[in-house]
Amino acid sequence: MTQYVAAIDQGTTSTRCMIFDHSGRVVSVDQKEHEQIFPKAGWVEHDPKEVWQNTRQVAAGALAKADLSTSDIVAVGITNQRETAVVWDRNTGEPVYNAIVWQDTRTDKIVTELGNLGGGQERYLQKVGLPLATYFSGPKVRWILDNVEGARERAEAGDLVFGNMDTWVLWNMTGGVDGGVHVTDPTNASRTMLMDLDTLQWDSSIAADMGIPMSMLPEIRSSSEVYGQVRERGALAGVPIAGILGDQQAATFGQACLSPGEAKNTYGTGNFMLLNTGTEKVMSRNGLLTTICYKIGEAAPVYALEGSIAVTGSLVQWLRDNLGMISNAAEIEEHAKTVEDNGGAYFVPAFSGLFAPYWRSDARGAIVGLTRFVNKGHLARAVLEATAFQTREVLDAMNADSGVDLTALKVDGGMVVNELLMQFQADILGVPVIRPVVNETTALGAAYAAGLAVGFWETEDDIRENWAQDKQWEPRMDSARRDSEYKNWKKAVTKTFDWVEG
Numbered sequence: 001m002t003q004y005v006a007a008i009d010q011g012t013t014s015t016r017c018m019i020f021d022h023s024g025r026v027v028s029v030d031q032k033e034h035e036q037i038f039p040k041a042g043w044v045e046h047d048p049k050e051v052w053q054n055t056r057q058v059a060a061g062a063l064a065k066a067d068l069s070t071s072d073i074v075a076v077g078i079t080n081q082r083e084t085a086v087v088w089d090r091n092t093g094e095p096v097y098n099a100i101v102w103q104d105t106r107t108d109k110i111v112t113e114l115g116n117l118g119g120g121q122e123r124y125l126q127k128v129g130l131p132l133a134t135y136f137s138g139p140k141v142r143w144i145l146d147n148v149e150g151a152r153e154r155a156e157a158g159d160l161v162f163g164n165m166d167t168w169v170l171w172n173m174t175g176g177v178d179g180g181v182h183v184t185d186p187t188n189a190s191r192t193m194l195m196d197l198d199t200l201q202w203d204s205s206i207a208a209d210m211g212i213p214m215s216m217l218p219e220i221r222s223s224s225e226v227y228g229q230v231r232e233r234g235a236l237a238g239v240p241i242a243g244i245l246g247d248q249q250a251a252t253f254g255q256a257c258l259s260p261g262e263a264k265n266t267y268g269t270g271n272f273m274l275l276n277t278g279t280e281k282v283m284s285r286n287g288l289l290t291t292i293c294y295k296i297g298e299a300a301p302v303y304a305l306e307g308s309i310a311v312t313g314s315l316v317q318w319l320r321d322n323l324g325m326i327s328n329a330a331e332i333e334e335h336a337k338t339v340e341d342n343g344g345a346y347f348v349p350a351f352s353g354l355f356a357p358y359w360r361s362d363a364r365g366a367i368v369g370l371t372r373f374v375n376k377g378h379l380a381r382a383v384l385e386a387t388a389f390q391t392r393e394v395l396d397a398m399n400a401d402s403g404v405d406l407t408a409l410k411v412d413g414g415m416v417v418n419e420l421l422m423q424f425q426a427d428i429l430g431v432p433v434i435r436p437v438v439n440e441t442t443a444l445g446a447a448y449a450a451g452l453a454v455g456f457w458e459t460e461d462d463i464r465e466n467w468a469q470d471k472q473w474e475p476r477m478d479s480a481r482r483d484s485e486y487k488n489w490k491k492a493v494t495k496t497f498d499w500v501e502g
């Protein structure tokens with residue numbers, strides 16, 4: 001009987017269930033979007049119960065679409081938008097507040113206060129590998145405890161628990177109030193600001209500074225082992241849940257970046273470039289994050305350097321949803337193709353401040369270089385080019401920090417169907433850009449982690465063998481134009497600084 005592995009991919013905009021065969025080929029997908037809730041400027045929330053309901057639906061949907069039954073599935077992996085924080089009551093399963101999403105900037109004052117405590121920024125960089133920023137989960141949990149009536153008392157009494165989306169989905173999938181497992185993996189834990197990067201354990205002094213009771217925190221296990229079985233009711237009942245990886249680490253795994261020096265760049269809501277640095281923890285001097293890449297069972301953890309960009313695909317969504325300039329994401333390429341270049345316009349989408357390599361929460365978005373000449377096509381180009389320029393900044397930082405000169409870039413994610421963007425990306429980087437046959441590397445990576453734990457795949461070599469190239473874009477732009485475009489971009493970025501005052 002043919003067997004398969006399933007993956008739940010709980011992303012920023014949607015939740016997917018994908019089923020893979022032994023060759024890593026997708027045999028079924030079901031997907032459901034959830035509401036993006038924007039209560040105020042800078043605030044972004046998701047309803048955790050909607051996400052859980054969607055998870056159940058897509059699990060059933062993916063099985064039904066491929067006409068498979070639960071007995072065909074040997075393991076399930078979970079991958080997720082990282083940093084997004086949920087706090088719920090372990091006795092009732094009710095969240096006390098909406099999930100606060102990674103893009104949300106409401107914690108800027110909390111972050112500033114933490115920076116004023118002993119050790120400041122440097123203490124966090126050394127211990128957790130992250131700069132103090134609104135991006136990470138710890139300050140979001142602190143905000144909930146400070147602002148939801150009665151939450152702090154309930155947390156101190158041991159009734160409230162915290163989880164990122166992996167933990168929320170796992171706890172519910174394994175039974176919720178009826179014995180749900182409260183666990184995370186080191187890739188997710190490394191995005192909270194609360195995990196010591198050397199010991200892979202929660203750091204009680206940082207938790208104390210953030211006012212977060214240790215009893216709220218999930219147990220940190222490896223990224224590939226059996227955590228529990230799917231609850232008896234519903235789709236996938238009884239199947240072992242055997243892998244957890246944050247979505248960007250999952251994509252790194254799915255892209256078979258399994259040796260030091262190998263990197264991938266994922267183009268989704270935001271962009272995330274990860275470079276495998278092996279068992280060596282490389283600390284960044286150029287605005288990158290040090291993070292856990294994966295930890296397979298008992299093996300030593302593998303580290304990564306990461307360049308996180310907050311706004312890339314979501315800028316295309318913004319054009320669609322907030323401006324109505326396009327009716328679907330693919331249309332942006334049609335508009336961009338009507339012109340030769342950006343007509344002098346540069347769009348810096350600092351909607352959540354700027355992440356890597358700047359980490360400027362005082363920045364806000366700007367379109368510069370506007371003249372009467374600029375039309376819709378130029379703006380469409382400027383929107384796509386923003387993704388490519390931001391990626392160049394991250395690649396430069398990556399090369400400087402690691403000493404690795406990346407000679408090609410493996411790409412994946414929702415935006416890489418955009419041919420114009422991929423060509424411009426190769427042009428502005430000056431290195432080839434390579435897309436794999438299976439572009440769903442995030443779900444695939446989580447499936448690999450789960451499949452390795454139950455022996456469906458034997459070793460990491462199986463993963464390397466399954467990877468295959470689909471298309472490669474070669475740089476065509478001459479270096480003088482590349483340099484002048486990049487110089488203009490850098491100048492445009494400086495125009496976004498110091499917008500939000502103190």
Ligand SMILES: Nc1ncnc2c1ncn2[C@@H]1O[C@H](COP(=O)(O)OP(=O)(O)O)[C@@H](O)[C@H]1O
Nearest residue numbers: 011013268269313314316317329330414415418
């Ligand atoms: N043809 C396209 N051109 C540019 N952007 C696109 C295109 N198709 C999808 N996108 C963008 O890709 C993103 C979705 O990618 P995906 O990897 O599914 O995201 P996530 O996992 O973050 O939810 C959306 O932000 C969307 O705007």
Ligand SMILES: O=P(O)(O)OC[C@H](O)CO
Nearest residue numbers: 011012081082268269270
């Ligand atoms: O949901 P995605 O694919 O946009 O990924 C979000 C990242 O994990 C945020 O760190």
